[in-house]
Amino acid sequence: MMYEPKAPLKLSQVGYDPNLVLQLIGKGMYLENLETVVQLSDEIKLPTNVVEQALQALVNRKQIESVGTMASTANGMGALRYNLTSAGRKFVQDALNQNQYFGPAPIPLSQYCEQVRAQAIGDERVSPEDIEQAFSDIVVPDEFTRKLGPAVNSGMSILIYGPAGNGKTTVAEKVAHIFESVIYIPHAIEVNGTIIKVFDGSVHNSVEVENPPEERRKLFREMTDKRYVPCKRPVIITGGELNMEMLDLKYNEVSKYYEAPLHIKALNGTFIIDDFGRQQVSPEQLLNRWIVPLQSRIDFLKLHSGKSFELPFDELVIFSTNLAPDDLMDPAFLRRIPYKLETKDPSLDAFKAIYTAVARKAGLQLTEEIFQFTVHQIVKASGKSLAAYQPKFIIDQVISNCKYQGVELSFTKEYVAEALANLYVTDSSFKGQVGMTPKETEPVQQSGQVA
Numbered sequence: 001m002m003y004e005p006k007a008p009l010k011l012s013q014v015g016y017d018p019n020l021v022l023q024l025i026g027k028g029m030y031l032e033n034l035e036t037v038v039q040l041s042d043e044i045k046l047p048t049n050v051v052e053q054a055l056q057a058l059v060n061r062k063q064i065e066s067v068g069t070m071a072s073t074a075n076g077m078g079a080l081r082y083n084l085t086s087a088g089r090k091f092v093q094d095a096l097n098q099n100q101y102f103g104p105a106p107i108p109l110s111q112y113c114e115q116v117r118a119q120a121i122g123d124e125r126v127s128p129e130d131i132e133q134a135f136s137d138i139v140v141p142d143e144f145t146r147k148l149g150p151a152v153n154s155g156m157s158i159l160i161y162g163p164a165g166n167g168k169t170t171v172a173e174k175v176a177h178i179f180e181s182v183i184y185i186p187h188a189i190e191v192n193g194t195i196i197k198v199f200d201g202s203v204h205n206s207v208e209v210e211n212p213p214e215e216r217r218k219l220f221r222e223m224t225d226k227r228y229v230p231c232k233r234p235v236i237i238t239g240g241e242l243n244m245e246m247l248d249l250k251y252n253e254v255s256k257y258y259e260a261p262l263h264i265k266a267l268n269g270t271f272i273i274d275d276f277g278r279q280q281v282s283p284e285q286l287l288n289r290w291i292v293p294l295q296s297r298i299d300f301l302k303l304h305s306g307k308s309f310e311l312p313f314d315e316l317v318i319f320s321t322n323l324a325p326d327d328l329m330d331p332a333f334l335r336r337i338p339y340k341l342e343t344k345d346p347s348l349d350a351f352k353a354i355y356t357a358v359a360r361k362a363g364l365q366l367t368e369e370i371f372q373f374t375v376h377q378i379v380k381a382s383g384k385s386l387a388a389y390q391p392k393f394i395i396d397q398v399i400s401n402c403k404y405q406g407v408e409l410s411f412t413k414e415y416v417a418e419a420l421a422n423l424y425v426t427d428s429s430f431k432g433q434v435g436m437t438p439k440e441t442e443p444v445q446q447s448g449q450v451a
Contacts, residue, residue, distance in 0.1 A: 015108030063088035122155025234269035
């Protein structure tokens with residue numbers, strides 16, 4: 001599904017005071033020595049005819065002047081060159097005093113809101129086959145994925161909770177990468193004459209849009225708004241570092257424009273709050289900040305001038321925690337999270353399936369003897385529960401031990417016992433257990449699920 005935004009055909013159609021475009025052109029000529037229509041169009045991402053209209057306005061105001069042609073162009077024709085006049089340089093200095101932003105022309109707030117609604121994450125269908133494929137490389141109970149499917153399709157909010165080490169973060173990340181639609185993210189937006197940068201190459205994954213058929217190619221090139229970047233739906237993951245300031249506009253006192261907060265960069269995508277309850281800010285403060293957006297699907301941001309504005313809050317928010325939900329949030333907030341999924345300790349069969357898969361991937365074969373030995377050591381000898389992360393922890397340590405010893409990769413009780421001794425640093429119950437025979441390691445029954 002495509003949501004191609006259409007470019008303005010005239011300077012008067014940019015959606016805000018055209019003087020902002022004139023300022024960008026002046027900055028480009030002053031800061032980057034840009035001289036031609038094509039050069040300026042490539043930088044501010046507006047169609048050439050719009051740039052031509054802006055240049056003519058600057059000529060009429062005697063702020064730029066023509067200084068001849070540039071002969072070496074792709075079509076062999078001369079390209080008219082422009083330079084700033086003294087009045088133009090003063091115009092640019094005044095513009096730089098307002099803000100030092102130079103780059104793609106911003107999108108007006110109203111148009112951005114329309115674009116966000118047009119490419120809503122809840123409008124993209126995720127099928128059972130999509131879920132199955134996404135989780136094909138890990139062990140997940142059918143009951144869990146059956147509940148997960150509707151939650152993902154809602155495009156709203158999900159709480160994933162359960163004991164540590166059972167794949168909550170893995171589930172959240174896989175959910176986030178299920179979506180396949182291409183969406184359009186603006187380089188920047190304009191709000192009340194100010195500029196807010198939105199596109200962030202560190203979190204937005206740009207993609208090449210397939211060329212349309214030949215008969216549509218010219219029309220496509222003219223109509224698609226290059227101020228937007230075609231991207232995959234964004235995925236932003238925050239953990240203990242999250243604080244309240246990261247959810248507000250960030251104003252640069254030197255450059256005098258804004259950087260969008262994390263959750264705005266995640267619009268039309270997925271915002272994961274990992275290890276919820278362990279942030280620098282208290283759960284109550286964070287939940288109070290989110291309670292309105294999660295319920296009304298609208299967020300409010302405030303400029304440093306005190307003026308506020310609203311944006312659609314369209315994103316899949318995933319809270320992941322190993323703390324008890326009732327200890328983190330009151331019933332009023334729990335009601336605003338429509339989907340709550342619990343990850344449980346793996347059953348014995350699920351644990352074996354995980355252990356076997358991880359071993360095979362590392363080039364090892366899990367024998368019944370090693371499996372029973374491992375389970376006995378964890379459950380009987382140490383009194384701990386089985387967890388989905390334990391097989392990889394053990395295998396990684398076995399590999400490191402073999403590397404250190406300079407021996408061929410092998411699965412022995414000695415190596416497994418040493419790995420388990422590192423699993424729980426305060427537990428000494430693994431000592432002296434290496435010589436246990438398979439008969440002594442009676443099978444252990446463990447109930448529960450894994451995710």
